[in-house]
Ligand SMILES: Cc1ncc(C[n+]2csc(CCOP(=O)(O)OP(=O)(O)O)c2C)c(N)n1
Ligand code: SF4
Ligand code: SF4
């Protein structure tokens with residue numbers, strides 16, 4: 001052995017030099033200080049600096065510092081050993097642990113793998129599916145084991161960053177010895193797989209021990225199960241004599257009324273097979289835990305979970321392992337063979353959950369990543385998907401408009417493009433006013449749809465029931481994926497319609513697609529729409545929140561490019577400064593455009609090719625436009641730049657060089673600040689207000705879920721009175737902040753309040769008006785969310801209910817109307833059509849108040865209704881106001897201040 005030690009600094013500030021020095025034995029020769037933080041540009045991380053200062057007189061001690069555990073990286077015993085080895089060998093300062101740094105070569109070398117696990121512990125690994133309840137069930141299970149046996153227990157979880165429907169892996173340990181450290185299992189006695197679509201995608205049985213157990217949730221008969229596994233899994237099962245069980249947890253969950261929540265069923269199956277506790281005792285303990293956990297949601301939910309526990313025992317079946325397999329599952333191809341380096345070197349390993357093996361040299365220098373990559377995921381998480389019934393379809397486009405995942409689309413198709421169409425690619429005669437005999441099709445992207453079992457909003461809102469449910473497996477078997485690929489390759493044709501309509505807007509391919517938002521998310525349809533309207537020239541500053549997570553789940557992004565290679569540029573900023581971030585984009589775009597325009601005018605004087613001269617002269621009068629004519633003319637300029645650059649003589653040469661550098665700014669950018677209410681109403685409000693007051697042309701989209709959704713539903717100033725939320729468990733006592741009305745007081749800010757499912761045309765109008773308005777604009781968009789505790793299969797109906805009950809008025813305030821002597825305010829929704837209680841009673845966030853605090857509930861509900869009435873009354877008053885005097889031009893038009901150079 002060796003004499004080594006570790007000092008854990010628990011109270012960091014004030015840093016106690018005396019205690020620190022006292023903790024060190026006199027014999028210490030070398031110290032490696034580990035910081036779990038990164039201060040680029042510093043000479044060492046904070047703890048290292050403190051240690052150096054604390055020991056400044058101890059010249060006999062060598063002190064080095066390094067980073068570990070960043071981005072939730074594991075810190076395993078093997079890595080700890082590598083740090084001691086580093087002290088013994090290279091002993092260089094600025095080392096890193098747990099990454100492969102082949103650029104600066106600072107990572108510690110792994111010289112020995114250490115397995116410090118007790119061989120007697122039982123280790124169980126559960127592959128779950130985000131939001132199926134696996135994690136909470138496992139927390140329950142480990143609590144039950146910990147409290148009802150004399151065993152030590154630990155539950156440790158890994159999640160990917162999808163908002164829902166991602167992978168969760170639960171790592172459970174229990175045994176006779178205390179378990180002190182946290183790291184993922186490398187071996188498992190028990191493996192459970194809750195989602196069959198993971199077969200062939202991930203190494204499910206990695207680390208399973210000899211004689212271990214494998215539990216599978218599948219709809220398959222026991223005799224079919226073995227042939228549905230990959231050859232590797234089949235081999236492992238045979239070689240290690242694994243016992244295999246199957247259970248159709250989705251069927252049980254559906255039958256008892258739990259929908260997709262299979263957790264209780266799988267938990268009951270785990271207890272039955274594992275035998276950790278006698279079966280009857282386990283059942284009793286599970287039922288007690290269910291009562292404790294769900295009683296606030298009502299007796300019905302408790303009973304459904306109890307039924308699930310009872311049914312699980314009977315439904316569990318052992319799989320007989322055949323002598324040899326007569327079939328096998330294929331391995332999933334994560335990226336196509338012709339994919340680029342980024343896809344192959346970074347996306348593919350990360351998709352296989354092998355991201356730790358990606359070396360630093362494969363990372364982008366500036367953090368920028370290619371767009372249009374969420375489409376590679378093809379998660380296949382749906383159980384059932386919509387099937388189009390052409391003869392019932394009216395070609396309205398509503399299904400495409402409301403789909404939160406851009407997984408159902410409409411297109412007009414030129415008949416000549418149908419020559420190579422795959423089998424079953426049915427089309428209708430397009431009913432737009434076109435004279436080219438265009439065809440029409442609704443296409444489902446089967447592997448990208450989150451499922452009618454979880455979302456189903458397209459079906460829910462289809463006015464003619466032209467969409468029906470079909471199992472994903474069936475759709476894939478009859479070629480729907482190939483049809484989607486063909487459909488995707490076809491061009492967008494909007495002839496005979498206009499993008500200012502629901503139908504026309506949906507005929508443009510979305511440049512925000514297949515995000516990892518929750519099934520049925522109410523935020524994402526707005527993002528999809530805004531990219532269909534302005535995506536080819538958008539720059540988006542995104543506040544931290546759900547939209548930054550599903551908008552940029554490294555290394556992929558749902559923001560995409562059109563067939564010409566144009567699409568939104570997107571970046572995530574801090575929660576607290578996102579409006580300012582977008583403001584910076586605006587300033588930069590304006591400055592670049594000013595310079596480009598001056599250069600174009602200059603080169604006309606100094607001389608250039610006839611073609612470029614003609615194109616510039618044609619384009620300059622269109623400089624302030626973003627019309628199709630302007631885009632086409634800008635293209636002509638672009639086309640002639642390379643030759644003109646080659647031909648440029650002395651004086652024109654540097655000007656042409658600059659024109660070439662700035663050419664992307666020929667058409668003005670559409671600058672957007674996007675984020676949730678936590679950002680806009682609370683934490684980023686100061687900056688937002690500042691930018692709104694600036695008069696600059698920045699568009700703001702507030703995805704208003706009325707809570708901090710990304711962090712689990714904390715109350716914000718947008719949370720309505722009476723709604724329960726984290727930090728407002730007994731119902732919020734204050735009314736919500738009226739951000740729209742506050743910003744209208746500036747008089748030169750375009751303000752709109754929208755709710756997609758309530759009035760889709762009003763949403764499109766608001767987006768277009770906001771974009772066309774030359775000053776600051778804000779759109780406040782009602783966004784149903786899982787945090788409202790609603791059935792996400794009908795989330796789109798919530799948009800409507802909120803408006804029709806009078807809770808969420810729709811309006812637009814356009815300062816430009818003042819100049820025409822009109823009232824800038826327009827109320828787009830009328831008197832309430834349905835009782836306020838219809839809206840309240842439909843949402844768990846209100847209903848739970850009634851269950852938990854019945855005494856206060858009625859009073860608060862009454863006040864909430866009064867809030868809504870009062871708000872509507874105030875707005876109606878504005879509607880009847882006489883037109884105000886025109887806005888002062890320097891306020892309203894967002895021009896560059898006179899003193900700006
Ligand atoms: C200054 C700061 N505080 C807290 C957080 C943690 N945080 C990240 S996202 C988020 C919630 C975002 O809520 P909201 O803006 O309403 O957007 P949503 O998730 O609802 O779309 C919080 C609190 C943070 N990133 N920065
Ligand atoms: S079920 Fe949901 S995700 Fe699937 S196509 Fe319909 S709306 Fe889109
Ligand atoms: S919503 Fe229904 S009717 Fe409208 S386009 Fe879609 S499938 Fe056709």
Ligand code: SF4
Pocket residue numbers: 163164517518520521522523524546550705709710784785786787
């Ligand atoms: S806004 Fe709500 S529904 Fe949408 S991704 Fe976030 S938590 Fe899920």
